[in-house]
Amino acid sequence: MSSSLLYAEGISCGHFSHIFLDEAGQVSEPETMVTISNLCQKETVVVLAGDPKQLGPVVYSRDATMYGLGKSYIERLFECKYHAHEDSNFVTKLVNNYRCHPTILHLPSELFSEGELVACQGDTSSTKSWLGLLPHKEFPILFVGIQGCDEREGFNPSWFNRIEASKVVNLITKLRTISDLREVDIGVITPYRQQVVKITNALESKGLNGIKVGSVEQFQGQEKEVIIISTVRSTLRHNEHDKTYSLGFLSNPRRFNVAVTRAKSLLLVVGNPHIIIKDLYWNKLLRYCEYNSSYQGCPLPDREHDIVEYLEPEHKN
Structure with a gap:
């Protein structure tokens, strides 16, 4: 969430060529988007590192969970075709x-x-x-x-x-x-x-x-x-x-x-x-x-x- 401070200090979109989000399975999707929306352009490489099979975001509202906020961005990506099939261009598994x-x-x-x-x-x-x-x-x-x-x-x-x-x-x-x-x-x-x-x-x-x-x-x-x-x-x-x-x-x-x-x-x-x-x-x-x-x-x-x-x-x- 504190990545918003970079944007507030004048760091513009595209300043970073790569952005790494660690423990991405534990954070809610809106929180992930604070970084991506403020600092990414089309050419920016975003790397999400985390385990979607471990505990996800802590969400106390049952309504929020029902509407999908209990699911992290990295978990939702694995519902997409290329990630679900573990295409090596999109997924690297650390075993x-x-x-x-x-x-x-x-x-x-x-x-x-x-x-x-x-x-x-x-x-x-x-x-x-x-x-x-x-x-x-x-x-x-x-x-x-x-x-x-x-x-x-x-x-x-x-x-x-x-x-x-x-x-x-x-x-x-x-x-x-x-x-x-x-x-x-x-x-x-x-x-x-x-x-x-x-x-x-x-x-x-x-x-x-x-x-x-x-x-x-x-x-x-x-x-x-x-x-x-x-x-x-x-x-x-x-x-x-x-x-x-x-x-x-x-x-x-x-x-x-x-x-x-x-x-x-x-x-x-x-x-x-x-x-x-x-x-x-x-x-x-x-x-x-x-x-x-x-x-x-x-x-x-x-x-x-x-x-x-x-x-x-x-x-x-």
Whole structure:
């Protein structure tokens, strides 16, 4: 938006031969047009860099979303012929991923990028120090199943789960004991503001003030060595309530995609497997962990309750 200041200072259209818009998938189309309309001529090359399959613009008005303002310009371009067919004259796909451990990257790559992402992370030896936590050091994803109780205070639309919050704090305490992780290396993602508050307060009571706890939106574009996800919900009866307030993980593939790709070396998920299986993407993650013997906690639901066929991983430890 501040690019309008260039125009106000007398920078004319055509002054720049190229304009690059970074994180173009997160910005609304009108905001994108502030730059393009003020500074571009027909000959100007505009490069939009971003992922239309991750979270888009944050729009609070349901009317605005209904009329298309929740869709970024880069996402809308992919509805056009040349971009939709990934014509190399218009689309360059960046497939090398330098963030995630190959095991963490595998499922998002299959689900959102047709298996094209290439894990280029360097040293992954740090997983050796987590043998006291992981069943297999080569599979740095762990799903911890908890059938807790989701609560809310008064008419606050946000939920929290005390049992999950306690488990998250216990996992962090154990990680800090068995490894040389710093507080800034750990991040906690949860979709509800009240759960953020509960976990933050519990960590501060233990003197752990440097661990970031926040929503998926607050973590987009960021990365941590270790990410812990608290899914919170233990019942389905309020699912429509969550949709009304744009809360939760279920039925939001983009929120899932961002959440599970913030971890560089270790991904821990705390949640109720009986709720998770109701969502196509979370179900696949749960079964991915089960297949690799990296599930702990309450009994798993039978496969007959799955809503989709399981995506078979490439390997099993």
